Amino acid sequence: VSFAAKDTLANLIAGILLVLDRPFVVGDRIELWQAPQRQASWGDVIDIGIRATKIRTPDNIVVIIPNSVIMQRDIINWTASGDSIRLRIPIGIAYNADSKAAKKVCIESALACEQVLKQPEPVCIIRNCGESSVDLELRVWLQDARQRRAVEDWLTDDIKERFDDAGIEIPFPQRDLHIKD
Numbered sequence: 001v002s003f004a005a006k007d008t009l010a011n012l013i014a015g016i017l018l019v020l021d022r023p024f025v026v027g028d029r030i031e032l033w034q035a036p037q038r039q040a041s042w043g044d045v046i047d048i049g050i051r052a053t054k055i056r057t058p059d060n061i062v063v064i065i066p067n068s069v070i071m072q073r074d075i076i077n078w079t080a081s082g083d084s085i086r087l088r089i090p091i092g093i094a095y096n097a098d099s100k101a102a103k104k105v106c107i108e109s110a111l112a113c114e115q116v117l118k119q120p121e122p123v124c125i126i127r128n129c130g131e132s133s134v135d136l137e138l139r140v141w142l143q144d145a146r147q148r149r150a151v152e153d154w155l156t157d158d159i160k161e162r163f164d165d166a167g168i169e170i171p172f173p174q175r176d177l178h179i180k181d
Contacts, residue, residue, distance in 0.1 A: 007068070008051070014067035015050040023075045024048075029146055030055065031076035032063055042078070058149075078145045084117065085145040089152055091124075091159060092133030094169035099126060099134055102168050106138045109158045115151045117141040133171040 024030050028045050032055060043055040043063060053070055055063045078085060093102045103124040110122035120141055128135040138159075142151055163170060 007066075010068040011051045011066050014071040015048070015052075017071055018048055018053070018067055024077045024080065028080055029078040031078075032057070032065075033069075033073055078148065083144050083146075084141055085148065086139060086141050087148055087152060089138040089140075089155055089159075090127070091136040091138060091156075092130065092171055093136060093163075094171040095134055097134070097168045099136070101166060102136060102163070105162045105166055105168065106136060106159055109155055109162055110138060110140045112158065113140075113151060113155055115142055115144060115147045116155075117143050132173045 024045050026045050026048060029042060030045060031042050043057040043061075045053060046056045046062065047054040050067075052064045052066050055065065057063060091102075091106060093099065106124040107122050110116050110124075111118065116122060117140070122138065122140040124136055124138045126134060127137040138155065140151075140155070142148060160170065162168075
């Protein structure tokens with residue numbers, strides 16, 4: 001009996017702590033740790049109970065997570081600090097591409113997106129010189145954190161088309177093979 005009560009008691013205490021600490025409230029968008037395979041890894045909190053919390057994914061799947069599990073993890077709350085968030089999009093260009101032109105294309109694309117805020121202004125930086133590419137990072141502020149994935153998809157698509165039109169190459173890994181006699 002005590003083994004069975006242990007989990008129930010842990011969930012009850014964790015539920016009380018969730019209500020007191022309020023790391024999220026009903027309606028917040030949070031990351032999931034135990035999402036079904038090939039499903040979204042985030043969702044909206046729809047209920048915080050004494051034993052478990054219910055989260056609805058964008059695929060309309062309700063994931064029920066015991067409160068004791070939630071309290072043992074880091075909680076990533078995308079909407080707790082307000083509706084606007086910064087989005088970082090990695091973009092690789094070839095080493096022989098004009099990085100200034102590529103940055104300009106990325107900024108133009110960001111300014112053309114309705115969900116991207118104009119202030120603070122979008123920024124594009126060189127983040128890294130990778131094995132096969134110069135890695136840029138486009139940083140934009142969104143007016144609605146819930147649009148994060150849709151905006152990232154739109155911007156990536158738009159930037160790819162603009163790169164194609166501008167002749168800016170997106171690299172792919174290449175290897176040189178030298179055969180010795």
